[in-house]
Amino acid sequence: MNIYTVNYILSRLAFAMAAALTIPLTLAVYADEPSRQALMLSILVSAFLGMGFRRYGQPAEELTAREGIAITAFGWFTGTFLGMLPYLLGGYLGFLDALFESISGFTGTGATVFSSLGNLPYSILFWRMMTAWIGGLGIIVIFIALLPQSGASTIYMYNAEGAGPTMDRVMPRLRDMTMALFKIYLVFTAVTTAIFMLCGVEFSIAVTHAMSTIGTCGFSTYDDSTMHFHSLAFELWTAFFMFLAGGSFSLYYRVWIKGSAVILRNTEFRTYLCIVLGAVLLIALNLIIGMGMDAETAVRVSLFQVTSLSTTGFVSADFETWPAFSKLVLLLLMLIGGCAGSTASGIKVARIVLLVRNARAVILQKLNPHRVIDISLGGAHVDSAMLLRTGTFFFLYLAIIFVTAFLLTMDGLYPFDAIAVAVTTLGNIGPAFGIVSATSTYAPLSDFTKTILCATMLLGRLEIFTLLILLRPSFWRRTKRW
Numbered sequence: 001m002n003i004y005t006v007n008y009i010l011s012r013l014a015f016a017m018a019a020a021l022t023i024p025l026t027l028a029v030y031a032d033e034p035s036r037q038a039l040m041l042s043i044l045v046s047a048f049l050g051m052g053f054r055r056y057g058q059p060a061e062e063l064t065a066r067e068g069i070a071i072t073a074f075g076w077f078t079g080t081f082l083g084m085l086p087y088l089l090g091g092y093l094g095f096l097d098a099l100f101e102s103i104s105g106f107t108g109t110g111a112t113v114f115s116s117l118g119n120l121p122y123s124i125l126f127w128r129m130m131t132a133w134i135g136g137l138g139i140i141v142i143f144i145a146l147l148p149q150s151g152a153s154t155i156y157m158y159n160a161e162g163a164g165p166t167m168d169r170v171m172p173r174l175r176d177m178t179m180a181l182f183k184i185y186l187v188f189t190a191v192t193t194a195i196f197m198l199c200g201v202e203f204s205i206a207v208t209h210a211m212s213t214i215g216t217c218g219f220s221t222y223d224d225s226t227m228h229f230h231s232l233a234f235e236l237w238t239a240f241f242m243f244l245a246g247g248s249f250s251l252y253y254r255v256w257i258k259g260s261a262v263i264l265r266n267t268e269f270r271t272y273l274c275i276v277l278g279a280v281l282l283i284a285l286n287l288i289i290g291m292g293m294d295a296e297t298a299v300r301v302s303l304f305q306v307t308s309l310s311t312t313g314f315v316s317a318d319f320e321t322w323p324a325f326s327k328l329v330l331l332l333l334m335l336i337g338g339c340a341g342s343t344a345s346g347i348k349v350a351r352i353v354l355l356v357r358n359a360r361a362v363i364l365q366k367l368n369p370h371r372v373i374d375i376s377l378g379g380a381h382v383d384s385a386m387l388l389r390t391g392t393f394f395f396l397y398l399a400i401i402f403v404t405a406f407l408l409t410m411d412g413l414y415p416f417d418a419i420a421v422a423v424t425t426l427g428n429i430g431p432a433f434g435i436v437s438a439t440s441t442y443a444p445l446s447d448f449t450k451t452i453l454c455a456t457m458l459l460g461r462l463e464i465f466t467l468l469i470l471l472r473p474s475f476w477r478r479t480k481r482w
Helices: 003-031 034-057 065-089 095-106 124-137 138-148 152-161 173-200 203-214 225-229 232-245 248-259 259-263 267-291 295-311 324-336 349-367 384-410 417-428 445-462 465-471
Strands: none
Touching: 003 065, 003 124, 034 065, 034 124, 065 095, 065 124, 065 138, 065 445, 095 124, 124 173, 124 203, 138 173, 152 173, 173 203, 173 232, 173 248, 173 295, 173 417, 203 259, 225 232, 232 295, 232 324, 248 384, 267 295, 267 349, 295 324, 295 417, 295 445, 324 417, 349 384, 384 417, 384 445, 384 465, 417 445, 445 465
8 A cells, every 4th residue: 555645635635624724714814703713723724734644745647546545534534523623622511522513514414512602602603514514425526526636546435435236337437527516415405505595594604504414414503403494395395305315326316317207217216206106195194193282293203314314314303202103213214324336324125126136036936946136227227246245245245234232232321222322323414312312412421331332333424345454464564465
C-alpha cells in the first residue's frame, strides 16, 4: 500500500472539512454567537492536519483496491474526528460524547447525546445538520464529485463506502456519475427546503430539516423533533421526502433521462413501496384495534413512523406506548432499511429480494435437482458470487447485532432494549425502544456502551466489510498483493 498516496488524499479531505466549517463560522460571526471561536479553532486544526498529511503525501495516477479501502476507512475516521471539534472545543460536550455526536451525524444515525438543544447556538445546530447532509450521500462520493483528481481508480473508494449489493453505473465515467448524483442531492435538498417554507417554517429551520431529511439522519433543531411543528402538511411532506431519500438516487437519474416508467419497472423500488404500504396498513390497523385510536390519526402516525424508521429517525409520536406488534414491525423496518444507492442504511431492500429469490431457487432445486433457475434483479442476471456476498453480508449483519446486544446486556441493558439499540445503530436509524425510546436521548448510556455504538454506527454506514478488512494482518503487509 502506498501510504503517501493515502496521506495525500486524506490531506485534501481535511482541507475540504476546513472549507465546510467556514459555513457555520460565517453564521456564528453574523449572529455574534459565542461558538465562533470554537469553529475558528476547528478550521485551524483541520487545516493543520491537512498540512501534516500533505507533508508526508504525494499524488498517484492509480489506486489499488487496498489503497481505496484505506482511504475510505481513514477518510471517515478523519471526517468524524474533525466533525466533533466544534462540540468539544466549544465546551458543549466531552470528548467521547462529541465523537459520538459526530459519528451519529455523518453516518445518518441521528442518535444524540445532547440532553437539550434549546441552549445551543444556531451555528452548532447547523453544523450538526451539515454532518448529516455530507454523510448522507457519502463523504467519499461528494469528494469524488467535487475534487476528482485521483483517476478512474477512485472506483475502489466508491465501492468501499458501501451503496448496496449492486453497482448501478448509470454513466460510464465514475466522476460524471457521482456529479450527477450530487446534483440530484442538491435539487432534492432545495425542493424540500422550499416545500417546508410553504408549510410555514422559516428558512433557517426549513433548510436544516431539509438537510437532515434528505440525508436520512433524523437530527432536528428541537428536542421534540417534528412533533414541535404540530403541522399535518409538514409531517406529510417530510414523510414523502424521507420515502424518496430511501430510494435509489441512480434510479432517479434514469427517471429524469428516460421518464417515470423506469421507476415502475424497477423491482427493488416496487418492493420498497410494497413494504412501506404494507407496514403502514398493519400498524394503522393495530393502533385502531389495540389502542382505540381513530382511523385518521392512526394512518397519519403510522405513515410517518414507517417512512421515518425505514430511513431517517424523525419522531412524530411516542411509539414506545404502541402495542408490541407495531413495535415488532418497526424493528423489522429498521433491519431492512432503504434501497441500494439511497442515503439510508440497513440490510437494503435489494438484498432482501435476492435472499428471498435465492431461497425460492434452493427449494425448487430440492424438488427438481436438475432444474436450472436463473436469479435476476432489475432484469440483470445475478451470479453466484453476488449471491454469496449477499448471504455473507446478511450473516455478518445479524452476527454484529447479536454481539453488540450481548455487550450491551453486560452493561446492564435489558435484552430487548439491547437488541433494539443494536439494530437501530447498525441500521443508522437513531431512536429505538426502552432506554433510548422516541422521547429519550443516548446521554444516560455509559461510556462503554457509547464506545461500542460508535463502532456499530460506522460498521453500518460502511456496510461492514470495509472496516472488518482492516483487522486482517494481510491487509497491512507490504509484500501482500491486492
